[in-house]
Amino acid sequence: MQFCAPLKSNSKKIMLLGSGELGKEVVIEAQRLGLETIAVDKYANAPAHQVAHRSYVVDMQNKDALLEIIYREKPHYILPEIEAISIDALFEAEDKGYNVIPNANAVSKTMNRKNIRTFAAEVLGIKTGPYQFVTTEEGLMGAAMELGFPCVIKPVMSSSGHGQSVARSVEDIPKSWEMAKEARGDASELIVEAFIDFDYEITMLTARNGKETVFCEPIGHEQRDGDYVFSWQPMHMSEVAKASAQKIAKEITDGLGGQGLFGVELFVKGDEVYFSEVSPRPHDTGMVTLITQSQSEFALHLRAVLGLPLGFTFYGDGASAAYKTNLHNYAPVINVDESLFSENSYVRVFGKPEAHKGRRLAVALVYDEVDAALEKARELIEKVKDN
Numbered sequence: 001m002q003f004c005a006p007l008k009s010n011s012k013k014i015m016l017l018g019s020g021e022l023g024k025e026v027v028i029e030a031q032r033l034g035l036e037t038i039a040v041d042k043y044a045n046a047p048a049h050q051v052a053h054r055s056y057v058v059d060m061q062n063k064d065a066l067l068e069i070i071y072r073e074k075p076h077y078i079l080p081e082i083e084a085i086s087i088d089a090l091f092e093a094e095d096k097g098y099n100v101i102p103n104a105n106a107v108s109k110t111m112n113r114k115n116i117r118t119f120a121a122e123v124l125g126i127k128t129g130p131y132q133f134v135t136t137e138e139g140l141m142g143a144a145m146e147l148g149f150p151c152v153i154k155p156v157m158s159s160s161g162h163g164q165s166v167a168r169s170v171e172d173i174p175k176s177w178e179m180a181k182e183a184r185g186d187a188s189e190l191i192v193e194a195f196i197d198f199d200y201e202i203t204m205l206t207a208r209n210g211k212e213t214v215f216c217e218p219i220g221h222e223q224r225d226g227d228y229v230f231s232w233q234p235m236h237m238s239e240v241a242k243a244s245a246q247k248i249a250k251e252i253t254d255g256l257g258g259q260g261l262f263g264v265e266l267f268v269k270g271d272e273v274y275f276s277e278v279s280p281r282p283h284d285t286g287m288v289t290l291i292t293q294s295q296s297e298f299a300l301h302l303r304a305v306l307g308l309p310l311g312f313t314f315y316g317d318g319a320s321a322a323y324k325t326n327l328h329n330y331a332p333v334i335n336v337d338e339s340l341f342s343e344n345s346y347v348r349v350f351g352k353p354e355a356h357k358g359r360r361l362a363v364a365l366v367y368d369e370v371d372a373a374l375e376k377a378r379e380l381i382e383k384v385k386d387n
Contacts, residue, residue: 001306001307001308003033003034004034005034006031006034006035006036006037006053007036007053011034011035011036012034012035012036012076012077013035013036013037013038013073013074013075013076013077014030014035014036014037014038014075014076014077014078014079014305015037015038015039015040015069015070015073015075015077015078015079016037016038016039016040016048016052016079016081017040017060017066017078017079017080017081017082017085018040018041018060018080018081018082018085019039019040019041019046019047019048019049019052019055019081020041020046020047020048020081020082020350021047021287021348021350021352021360021363022081022281022282022283022284022287022298023039023046023047023048023079023081024047024048024050024051024350024351025282025290025296025298026048026079026081026282026298026301026302027039027048027051027052028051028298029296029298029299029301029302030302031051033302033306036053037051037052037053037054038052038053038054038055038056038069038073038075039051039052039054039055039056040055040056040057040058040060040066040069041055041056041057041058041060042057042058042059042060043057043353043354044057044353045353046352046353047350047351047352048081050351054073056069060082060084060085060086061084061085061086062086063086063088063089063092064089066085066086066089067089067092067093070089070093070098075098076099077099077101077305078090078093078098078099078100078101079101079260079281079305080100080101080107080280080281081281083110083111083157083158084111084157085107085111087104087107087108087111090104090107090108091104091108101258101259101260101280101281101305102208102256102257102258102259102260102262102280103256103257103258105256105257106256106257106258106280107280109256110256110277110278110279110280111157112156112157113154113155113156113157113191113277114133114156114189114191116277116278117131117191119255120252120255120275120278121275123255124251124252124255126248126251126252126275127248127272127273127274127275128274128275128276129193129194129195129196129267129274130147130193130194131147131191131192131193131194132146132147132191132192133156133189133190133191133192134189134190134192135188135189135190137173137174137177140153140173140176140177140190140192141170141173143192144167144170144173144192145170147192147193147194148194148195149167149168149169149170149195150166150167150168150195151166151167151192151193151194151195152164152165152166152192152193152195153165153166153167153176153179153180153190153191153192153193154180154190154191154193154226155180155187155189155190155191156188156189156190156191157187158187162182162226163179163180163181163182163187164179164180164225164226165179165180165225165226166195196267196269196274197269198267198268198269198274199268199269199270200220200235200237200267200268201220201221201223201265201266201267201268201276202218202219202220202221202235202237202245202265202266202268203218203219203221203231203263203264203265203266203283203285203286204216204218204219204245204246204248204249204263204264204266205219205261205262205263205264205283205286205289205297205300206246206249206250206253206261206262206263206264207260207261207262207300207301207303207304207310208253208258208259208260208261208262208304209259209303209304209306209307209308209309209310210259210307211307212309212310213250213253213254214300214310214311214312215246215249216233216286216289216293216297216300216314217233217234217235217292217314218233218234218235218237218242218245219231219232219233219234219235219283219285219286219288219289220232220233220234220235221285225358227284227324227358227360228284228285228322229321229322229324230319230320230321230322230374230377230378231285231286231287231288231319231320232288232317232318232319232320232370232373232374232377233288233289233292233317233318233319233370234314234317234370236370237268238270238271240271241268241270241271241272241273244271244272244273245264245266245268245273248264248266248273248275249262249264249266252264252275252278253278256278256280258280259304259305259307260280260281260301260304260305261281261282261297261300261301261304262278262279262280262281263278263279263281263282263283263285263286263297264277264278265277265278265279265283281301282297282298282301283297284322284360285320287320287322287348287363287365288318288319288320288365290320290348290365291315291318291320291346291365291366291367292314292315292316292317292318292367293312293313293314293315294312294313294314294315295310295312295313299312300312315367316367317367317368317369317370317373318365318366318367318368318370318373319365319366319368319370319373319374319376319377320363320364320365320366320377321363321364321366321377321378321380321381322360322362322363322381323360323361323362323363323364323381323384323386324358324359324360324361325355325356325357325358325359325361325386326357326358327355327356327357327386327387328355328356328357329354329355329386329387330353330354331353331354332352332354332355332361332386332387333386333387334349334361334362334384334385334386335384335385335386335387336349336362336383336384337380337383337384339380339383340364340380340383340384344366344367344368345364345365345366345367345376345377345380346364346365347362347363347364347365347380347384348362348363348365349361349362350362350363355386361386362384364377364380364381364384365377366380
């Protein structure tokens with residue numbers, strides 16, 4: 001493959017639609033290969049804006065505004081990095097010959113929980129828990145009564161756990177209905193899922209380059225309010241369950257097609273594995289790969305997009321802990337204790353220009369035997385504060 005310098009007439013361009021902390025790492029990896037990078041988001045000075053060659057601020061759900069930037073820049077690769085985006089713009093760009101990663105149809109299916117759940121369960125025949133879709137509070141009550149308590153309630157389109165809740169009794173339904181309105185996306189329809197009595201959940205990072213599919217070691221994670229707070233790699237699981245997880249991950253990513261890295265979320269009960277969700281891009285729980293692998297999920301994503309070989313070395317066990325603020329601050333200052341910087345740990349500060357309650361501002365990473373790494377990560381993240 002030929003590589004060029006950026007900012008030349010023959011440069012290879014990638015455009016990120018969404019420029020958060022995950023996109024920032026993708027841009028850094030792209031610049032290591034001499035690619036020209038353009039980062040787009042709805043607010044100024046987003047993390048990837050700070051490292052890209054050029055940046056734009058635009059309403060990400062405005063089809064015409066997105067297409068105007070795409071046609072102006074003429075990127076070789078378009079990498080959607082968020083769910084709340086104009087899918088019509090992606091389909092039109094793809095129809096005009098632009099390379100949407102992994103493809104516009106895959107983005108359309110995965111950005112909407114209804115689309116991806118029905119595709120996985122009803123088209124591909126992948127095992128999932130029981131579910132229903134509802135559009136009214138009365139429908140929500142009826143679905144919950146039929147599926148049983150506890151049940152999980154999510155907007156069909158959202159991100160970072162916004163609008164998601166667990167209803168443990170009839171009394172929780174009105175609150176869950178109100179919480180769903182907090183979605184970053186479309187809360188006009190909800191998915192109600194029967195609660196699977198799982199032992200743990202994992203992310204199976206799965207990379208496709210058009211020639212091969214590779215899997216990272218399974219990542220265990222802990223969520224609060226539907227959003228990741230801790231992850232560790234590898235998640236110790238039986239070989240039967242691991243093989244089943246890889247099989248499901250390959251089936252869903254083969255079904256979606258295209259090139260790139262996918263974060264496949266799965267529930268595991270003993271040796272039984274159930275499909276939950278999939279993101280056609282690097283996954284927040286996969287930030288742990290920044291310390292555990294020779295090629296992080298971000299480097300693998302870029303390699304897969306470019307059709308490069310996907311080989312990598314798993315260095316060893318590790319864990320990550322996200323720092324989420326409880327403050328509202330226009331110019332946050334992150335106070336990091338020096339103990340986070342050691343021979344086997346460090347912190348990444350995302351550089352987000354504003355803080356609001358629950359926003360992820362940094363991540364601590366620890367390299368150690370998995371149980372010790374997770375314990376250390378829990379300890380270290382308590383030493384991060386902001387004001």
